[in-house]
Amino acid sequence: MTTDTGELVAKDKAHLWHHITQHAIFKQNDPLIITEGKGMKVWDINGKQYLDALSGGVWSVNVGYGEKRIVDAVSEQIMKMCYFAGTVGTVPSVELAEAIVQKMDGLNRVYLSPSGSEANEKAFKMVRQRAALKFEGKKHKILYRDRDYHGTTITALSAGGQEERKMQYGPYTPGFVEFEHCCCYRCPFDKEYGSCEIECARAVEETILREGPDTVGGVIVEPITAGGGIIAPVKEYLPMVRQICDKYDVWLIIDEVVCGLGRTGKWFGYQHYDIIPDIVTTAKGLASSYAPLAATITTEAVFNEFINEPSDPASYFRDISTYGGCAGSAAAGVANIKVIEEDNLVANSRDIGAYFLTQLKEKLGSHKNVGDIRGVGLFAGVELVVDCQTREAMPEGKLVEIVGHCMKNGVIIGRTNRSLPNLNNTLTFCPALIATKKDIDTIVDATMNGLIAVLGR
Ligand SMILES: Cc1ncc(COP(=O)(O)O)c(C=O)c1O
Incomplete structure (x- = not known):
C-alpha cells in the first residue's frame, strides 16, 4: 500500500466514489483521507489533527478509536x-x-x-x-x-x-x-x-x-x-x-x-x-x-x-x-x-452529556441565530434560524460554512445533511462516550467561533 500523499489523493480522485458527496467539488479541493485515530482524535493524510465530535462521521465509533x-x-x-x-x-x-x-x-x-x-x-x-x-x-x-x-x-x-x-x-x-x-x-x-x-x-x-x-x-x-x-x-x-x-x-x-x-x-x-x-x-x-x-x-x-x-x-x-x-x-x-x-461509559455519556447540554445552552443559547438547543446524553443538536421570532430556517449553505470553519480549526462537528426540504438547519454533535469536560469545552468553543465567523455575533 502506498503512503505517498500525492499518489493516494490522485488514486482517491481517480477511483473512489465517496458516500453522499457531489464529486464536482474535487475539481477544486482534495478529498479528505483519514489515516489514524486514537481516543477522540483522528489525523488526516497531511498529519493534521482533529477532535472528532461525530464518532466517525456517522455517530458510530462509540468507544473511540484505537481500543485495543x-x-x-x-x-x-x-x-x-x-x-x-x-x-x-x-x-x-x-x-x-x-x-x-x-x-x-x-x-x-x-x-x-x-x-x-x-x-x-x-x-x-x-x-x-x-x-x-x-x-x-x-x-x-x-x-x-x-x-x-x-x-x-x-x-x-x-x-x-x-x-x-x-x-x-x-x-x-x-x-x-x-x-x-x-x-x-x-x-x-x-x-x-x-x-x-x-x-x-x-x-x-x-x-x-x-x-x-x-x-x-x-x-x-x-x-x-x-x-x-x-x-x-x-x-x-x-x-x-x-x-x-x-x-x-x-x-x-x-x-x-x-x-x-x-x-x-x-x-x-x-x-x-x-x-x-x-x-x-x-x-x-x-x-x-x-x-x-x-x-x-x-x-x-x-x-x-x-x-x-x-x-x-x-x-x-x-x-x-x-x-x-x-x-x-x-x-x-x-x-x-x-x-x-x-469503563462506565453509559454513566459518562449521561454525566458529560448533561454538562455538554448546559455548556451549549450557556454559551450558544443567546446567539441571535440559535433557535433551539436539544439533546440527551452525548447526543445534541443546535437548530439555527434566520430570525428567532419567525423561526425561518437558516439556509443549509451557512451550516456547511460553520462545519467547514470548525473543521479548519481541527474540530469535526455535523449538520443535518440533505434530509428535509428547507429544514437542514441543525448542527449535530455525537462525540464518543469517552468524552471529557475538556473535549466538550473544545467542541463548544469551536462551534461558537464558527457561528460568529459565519453569522456574526
Ligand atoms: C436511525 C437510523 N437507522 C438506520 C440507519 C441505517 O444504518 P446503516 O447505514 O448501517 O444501514 C441509520 C444510518 O444512519 C440511522 O441513523
Whole structure:
C-alpha cells in the first residue's frame, strides 16, 4: 500500500466514489483521507489533527478509536474461526446475544446482520410474515414518522420520513404510511407542550384508524430522531404510542441504530421512556464500527410467532444474511459491550452529556441565530434560524460554512445533511462516550467561533 500523499489523493480522485458527496467539488479541493485515530482524535493524510465530535462521521465509533481490547478480541476470533453462516451459532454470536438481552428488559432474541438498514428490513419482514401467517396478508402496513430515517435500501427508504433522502429513488415499496413528527420546536399541530394533549402521539392512532386497524401491523420510530434533527419526544409520547400499538395489535419497532449502546446516557434510548418495544434494531455503536454489526432484537412473543410445524416450509422466519455470520463482528460486539461496562461509559455519556447540554445552552443559547438547543446524553443538536421570532430556517449553505470553519480549526462537528426540504438547519454533535469536560469545552468553543465567523455575533 502506498503512503505517498500525492499518489493516494490522485488514486482517491481517480477511483473512489465517496458516500453522499457531489464529486464536482474535487475539481477544486482534495478529498479528505483519514489515516489514524486514537481516543477522540483522528489525523488526516497531511498529519493534521482533529477532535472528532461525530464518532466517525456517522455517530458510530462509540468507544473511540484505537481500543485495543476490541482489536485483540477480533484478531483472536478471526484467527481461530472467522466465519460460519448464521444458520448456526458461533461462540461470539451466542455470547453477544446474551450480552445484548441482558441490557434490555423484556426482549430476548437476537438476529444478527451487518447494517442498520438490514436490521430494519428484518423487522419489516417479521411484520409482513406475521401478517401472512396470521391475518391472510392483510395486516401488513407499517407506519413511520416524518423526519425519521431507517436506512438506505429502497424498502428502508420507503419507511423514511426524510424527503430529500428519498427524492429520485422511487418508486418505493408499497404499504408504508407516514405520520407527523414530534418536534415541539416545530409542532406540526401548532400547539404548545402543556396544553397539546400530545397530539403527535395521538396522530399514530388517527393514522391506524384512517388506514384500518386490520391493515396495520407495525409502527417504527427512532426513540430520539437522529439525522432528522436530534429530536427527543416528550416523556408522555412513547408510552402513549406503546398503548396505541397494544390496542390495535400492532408491533412497535424502535430503531436504536444510533441511540443504542449508551449514546443517550442509557443502554438504549427507549429506556428513557418506561416502555418495552416488540422489536428493537441497533447497529453503529454495537461494535463501535470496529466491524460491521447490527441486530434485530425481539420479545419472546414475537419470536414465538415463527415457531410452527417444522414440515411447513412457510412457517418460520426465512431470512438469511451472509455477513450476519461474521464471527469477528460478533467478537467486536462482545468486546465493545465489555469496554462500555468496564469503563462506565453509559454513566459518562449521561454525566458529560448533561454538562455538554448546559455548556451549549450557556454559551450558544443567546446567539441571535440559535433557535433551539436539544439533546440527551452525548447526543445534541443546535437548530439555527434566520430570525428567532419567525423561526425561518437558516439556509443549509451557512451550516456547511460553520462545519467547514470548525473543521479548519481541527474540530469535526455535523449538520443535518440533505434530509428535509428547507429544514437542514441543525448542527449535530455525537462525540464518543469517552468524552471529557475538556473535549466538550473544545467542541463548544469551536462551534461558537464558527457561528460568529459565519453569522456574526
Ligand atoms: C436511525 C437510523 N437507522 C438506520 C440507519 C441505517 O444504518 P446503516 O447505514 O448501517 O444501514 C441509520 C444510518 O444512519 C440511522 O441513523
